[in-house]
Amino acid sequence: MFAAVDTKHQDLLIQNLENILNKIKNKTPLINESFQQFLNTKNGYLVSSLVSEFLEFFSLGFTLAVFQPGTGTQVHGPDRGNLAQDLGIVENENTRDGPLLLEVMKRCQNSNSREDGSSDSSLPVLHNLVTELPLLEAKTSLSNEAILRYSRQLVLPELGVKGQLNLSKSSVLIVGCGGLGCPLAQYLAAAGIGRLGLLDYDVVEINNLHRQVLHGENRQGIPKSLSAATALKQLNSGVEYICYNLILTPKIALELIQQYDIIADCSDNVPTRYLVNDACVLTGKPLVSASALRMEGQLTVYNYHGSPCYRCLFPVPPPAETVTNCSDGGVLGVVPGIMGCLQALEVLKIASGLGTSFGQFMLMFDALEGRFRNIRLRPKNQNCAVCGANPTIRVLQDYEAFCGSSASDKCRTLHLLSKEERISAQEYKKILDEQVPHLLVDVRPPVEVDICHLPHSIYITLDKLERKNLDCLNHLNRKLLEGKQITDEEMSFPVYVICKLGNDSQKAVKILQELSGKELGVLLAKDITGGLMAWSNKVDPTFPQY
Structure with missing residues (x-):
């Protein structure tokens, strides 16, 4: 009886493997375009990382090889410590006993349950509309409990x-x-x-x-x-x-x-x-x-x-x-x-x-x-x-x-430049990949540069640009001259400006445009829309957010 059951499972496993091999031979993609686009997003990165970490926690990482059938290589998930940090999970002896996906599930359960695991019908009610409230009852005396409290x-x-x-x-x-x-x-x-x-x-x-x-x-x-x-x-x-x-x-x-x-x-x-x-x-x-x-x-x-x-x-x-x-x-x-x-x-x-x-x-x-x-x-x-x-x-x-601003505590978004004066984070990534000569100017304060930065950028703070600090202008001119010598280009040299969110970079571009051909050599300045946070969200999900 058991032999017959084992044979049945074996046949089913062989059949499934043959289907997968046939797809690979026929070059049928196991990842469609929409799924690939999702994986390239921040949320897609976190979801796929959670799945990868879950499978690797139970030593099932070999199953991830199906995501790269063309090479047959095994896909390894991200470092667990980095993933936990991205998810805001503080690792301790309790969390290390299971996959991170379990901790995410516990959070969802805790949001609707008390610490003892039972449902609490006395939890506050969330109102999405304004309703009329009854008058508060005016007390004439304090209870013994209130007196003690x-x-x-x-x-x-x-x-x-x-x-x-x-x-x-x-x-x-x-x-x-x-x-x-x-x-x-x-x-x-x-x-x-x-x-x-x-x-x-x-x-x-x-x-x-x-x-x-x-x-x-x-x-x-x-x-x-x-x-x-x-x-x-x-x-x-x-x-x-x-x-x-x-x-x-x-x-x-x-x-x-x-x-x-x-x-x-x-x-x-x-x-x-x-x-x-x-x-x-x-x-x-x-x-x-x-x-x-x-x-x-x-x-x-x-x-x-x-x-x-x-x-x-x-x-x-x-x-x-x-x-x-x-x-x-x-x-x-x-x-x-x-x-x-x-x-x-x-x-x-x-x-x-x-x-x-x-x-x-x-x-x-x-x-x-x-x-x-x-x-x-x-x-x-x-x-x-x-x-x-x-x-x-x-x-x-x-x-x-x-x-003239949004009624929101979130970071404001300025609109000082035209569409032609800005490029996206993805477009800048293409410039890097194609090794197009340019300068990248980071205009954030030094304390933010210490948190994270792109390795090929030069640093000139916005306030120094606004004051037209002579040392900074000379430094920028030297970099422009070096770039033009490499390219033998006498026309305007491309300068891209980046900050955290794409607000200060727009201000900096306005200043550079005024200085171009005057205090500075001829340049073509553009800013990177969304700044370094857009770089993290749309290009490199491992880049820190702050």
Whole structure:
């Protein structure tokens, strides 16, 4: 009986092998064009790498030879350590017992389950629409459990039972669950705020975790508002959490903001700041606003008991190309942590009835010097377009058009050059492959060049180009002369400019075009669209992203 079964399996295996061999003989491709295109993408690289690592973990790597039938060679997957790093998986003794594909599956399961593996129906609900909320129940006394939980702050004469009851009947909307919103939400929940609205349109990514301390490695890909609420519910289940997975727009801002007592702006873009400010003025809500960039932070409370609003101080938005966010300029993780804690302090003071210290002042924090400064603000502007004596803004407007930039915390995309003045990362790869003489100029700051760079580039920072630094111009001229001598070309020499995302490179091309034939030799300058991150996504998936 067993011999008959073995013979049947053997015949089936031989038949399958014969089919594969026939395909190879007939040169029938085992990888079609669409599959090959997918493999050339970042996601395709990760998927194929996961499959390769899975098979090699169980010593089945020989099965991958079918992907190169023409040569019959075995395909080896990427180094496991590099793949784990690309996926944001921190290797430990638990993860090393299985393939990385198992860790990816565990993350998916953890996103919908509790740590004990059981389903938790009490997890916060994610809202994609704004709905009307019921009024918070005003408590007249504290339970024994609440007295014990909040006992360390109840004994403060400035707060007491009355202040704690005020907190329990207050609602706060946090716009942005990132570096500022995480510590802010954490301390508001711990202090016993009655209702906490958490709004964010983005999902958790590995590069968030150095500063967005409510999220974790196992929550990558999960909406930030839901991730934050899940962590907060473990801290204080007595607080009501409302999660909004959406972009705050003029269409929904008034309906949403009018349902909360205090608004905290933790966004990282100018259009949202103007939108939140105008909506707070039109609905009569106090706005606790903070920002953090590099090693500096600011905090102000707007529209509270006669204090100026954001438009009073900044009636006109800055030029879009001058605005820097954390993605562009970087930030030390503890700096938004400090500013978010200070936001929490001011929100708690307002909600408890103590009032704020920053209605007429702006707090400036310099982390490098370890110094705080208070700057007195101008009084409320009677000519302000939204809160002045005769306001001209009575309805919310198009803030992206007003600011000339996107209402997104992601890196902005500038459009300073024509299509003819730019090339794609793939086109530049072709130039390298064909060994076409040229110069590649990297205009990033030295600290970014130290992270990663293309080996054949020369480095001239954008700020030195803008200042027309003589040493840099002489260095570039020497390189141009060397290139022309190699090619015996007297006409314009090709210069390609690269940066991280393709914004600064466009600025640099504009400068080089002005200098061509004057301070510099004749050159033809173009930038590489999308910069080094496009090179990583579309050409070399092993190139680091930051």
